[in-house]
Each structure stands twice: as C-alpha cells, then as structure tokens.
Amino acid sequence: LEQLVTDGFSALGMSPTVGVLLLIFIATITVKSALVLLAKKQVGYTVARVATDLRLEMLRALLVSRWQYFLKQPLGGLANSMATESTRASKAYMHGIIMIADFIQVVIYAVIAFLVSWKVALVTLVAGLMIFFVLRRFVQKARRAGIRQTDVLKSLLSLLTDTLQSIKPLKAMARENVSDLLLEKKTKRLNKALQKQVLNKEFLKAFQEQMLMIILAIGLYVMLVYWQMPLPSILVLILLVSKLLKQLNKVQTRYQEMVILESAYWSLKDTIGKMELEREVLSGSKMPELKRAVRLKNVDFAYDDHRVLQNISLTFPAGHITSIVGPSGSGKTTIVDLVTGLLKPQQGEVWIDDQPLPQIDLKRWRRIVGYVPQENLLLHDTIMKNITLGDVNLSEKDAEDAMHAAGVWEFVQSMPQGMQSIVGERGGKLSGGQRQRIAIARAIVHKPKLLILDEATSALDPQSESAICETLLELRGQHTILT
Ligand code: ADP
C-alpha cells in the first residue's frame, strides 16, 4: 500500500512531503463535507417525502372508506397515525438507509484492511460479528420498547380525543379525574417505554465501547509481546482495526434506532390496509333525478348482530314533506343513512324513482341531498365556510338566502364579523339552537332536491321551530323533504 501511494505521488510529479500531504488532507475533507451536505440534504428530503406519501396514502384510504368503518374508528388513533406514526415511520426509514450507507463503509474499510493484512482483517471481522451477537439483546429490548411506545401512543391519543369530546359533562359533574387518572397512567407507561429505549441505547453504546477496547488491548498485546512487531506497523493496524470495528458498531447502533421506530411503520401500514379493505363501493353510474319518489323496498338492516329494521317498505313522494315518527332507538337515523347510501341494506333495496341505489352514481346522489344531522357539530371555521363547506360555486348571496330561510340571518348580522365570525371548536361559541340553524342553512344553501332533517328542530324554542316549519312548507314543492 505504501509503495502504491508513493508511486501515485511520483506519477503526479509530486513528492509526499508533510506540507503536500496536509494540503491534500484539507482538500479531501472539504470535498467530503460538500458531498456529505449534498447527501444529507437528499436524505432529509427523501425522509420528508416518505412521511408525506404515507400521510397521503392514509388520507386517501380514509376518505373513501365505508361509513360503518368510520363508526368504529377511535378518532385519536387516526390523528395519531397521521401525526406521530408517519413521522416515526419516516425516521425508521432514515435510520435504515443510513445503516446501509454505514455498511457500505464497512465493506470499504474491510477491503483496505484485507489489502494491509488479511489475517488481521479476518480476525477483526470475526470480533465485530461477535460484538453484534453478544449485544443483540439490547437491540431486541429496544425493539420491544418501541412496539410498546407505538401501542401506548395510539391508545393514549384515542383516549385523549374521546375525553376531550365529552369534556363538558365530565367537568360539570367533576368526573374528569377518572379520565385524568387513566390518561396519566398511559402517559406514565409511555414514559417507561421511552426510558427503556434510552437505557438500551446507552447500554449498547457503553458495551460496544468497552468490547472495542478489550479487543484492541488484546490485539495490541499479541502484536507487541508475542509477535514483537515494530510500533509503526502496529499503529497503522490498530488504527485500521478500530476504524473497522467502530464502523461495524455504527451499523448495529443504526439498526437499533431503526427497530425502535419500525413498529410505527407497520402499525400505520396495517391501518391503511384495513381502510383499503373497507373501501366504499361506488358501483353505479346512472344520474339520479328524484321526480317521483324515494322508496325503501323490503329492507332489512342490522348493525353487526343488532337487527334494527326488518322488512320495511316506505315511500317518500317527491315534492312532499314526509315525517318519520318514533321513539328514540327505533331506527329513524338508520333509515336516513340508508337513503343517503351511507349504510347498505342487507336485504331489499332503496330506490330513487325507478332506479335502485346501487345503480346510481352515489356521489351525484349525495350532492343533491341536503342533510341536517342529529348532532350539529360545526367546523372550527367561519360561519360562511360552515354554510358553503368550501364549495366555491356558492356565493355570499346564496349563503345569505339560506340564512334567511333558516332564521339565523339577524343573529349572524349582529356578530362583530358577521359571516366571517369563527364559530369555535365544533361550534362551541354558539348556542345549540344557533348551531342547529346554521346546520339547516348549510343543508339548503345548494338547493337540494331531497332535504333530510334528522330531529333538526330539537334544539329550538317553539317559536323558532314553527318559523322553520313555515320555511319548510314554502320549500315544499321544489324540494322533497324528509324529517
Ligand atoms: P333513532 O334515530 O330512531 O333514535 P337509530 O337509527 O339511531 O335510532 O338507531 C336504531 C338502533 O340501532 C338503536 O337501537 C341503536 O342502538 C342501534 N345503533 C345505531 N347506530 C349503531 C351502530 N353504529 N352500531 C350498532 N348499533 C347501532
């Protein structure tokens, strides 16, 4: 190797003086820094894209999944997948690729070591693999702690969102401490998992260093005392051996980092896979019109094992108001969800005029439906946005007309920023009745053919209720109304 270097210098017409060597050092380090910068930038960008791609993949799968799948999802779990799992998964990817880069360096060091002395190189590699083997339990333990972190984060966030969604009764009846305790317990479990990760990471590092020193000490002893090699050769060999071993250790350290985060990737992939299986089937292509009637024909429906509707046949004639009356839990909301196609009957069919719903383009059908749900949860946005739902085809005038009809215009006018006022989280800054009227305005702003009001006046005083009923009576004829 020495000869090779000397020959190389003379071929370039330079002599390997200290000055020249140092200059070459500085030049190579500069080039190296530039390359590392470039590579790191590329790695950073790629990692960000991995996270983005995972998020988009999940978002797409989520938005096209069936309604019944949504019903079973803890919202916090989904938020967790979107935020922490995708980030952790992309970091796992980063550690994975850096591990590969580190491994390539191991190969390069090993080749150089073999050129210098194949015996020493072989012994070093065997020693390095031995370190891998002896220390693998710290990797496994870290992996288990990572899995626990993934699980706890998911359940913690599910519990947190669930609690926050019903925080008012919890606070009003001073029961928040129950969820507090649960949340605290989970947070502490998370802390434990994090501690285990740190501990195993540090253990690995500490033992790697210690074993490296032991191996180097033994090597030094053998070379100095047994083989009585000259010191300069020993120094070169020791340098090489320690470089190679340290590089091998780096590979294991990266591997450990990767497996700590890996479970987040699998959890996210699992979620996405399940969502894709739950994809809503949009089979139909026919244009819905609603000129005559919406019909339920011999419909059976059950939520899993819970039978709600049995052999139900109903007709909602176009241009009329039809009311379904019944005690709570009798299946009124279920009927509405069947009409909008959110739920599919197990037996029988829903017909729009003379076409069964499965043959109709469901998206188009839903676009001509105006729907006021039983629980009026608004978006944390302006009143305008809450009414148009971001539809750019709807103007302020449309929104104003809808608000007049819903009897909420005067109230909105009295707000400091009018239609641009923010309604607060889930509409929390408005009264129940005001929220309900905004929801009604939202349902009629696009002049739907079928207007569905699911107990839409339950939060209104008798006067407002009768005012809205008047409006509905006026709307009848142009619209089909189902209440
Ligand atoms: P209503 O609107 O008439 O008060 P629903 O149609 O909401 O009644 O519910 C009818 C029945 O179906 C109730 O007994 C209720 O417990 C049950 N149910 C409603 N939603 C679900 C669901 N997602 N999973 C299981 N059972 C449900």
Ligand code: MG
């Ligand atoms: Mg209901």
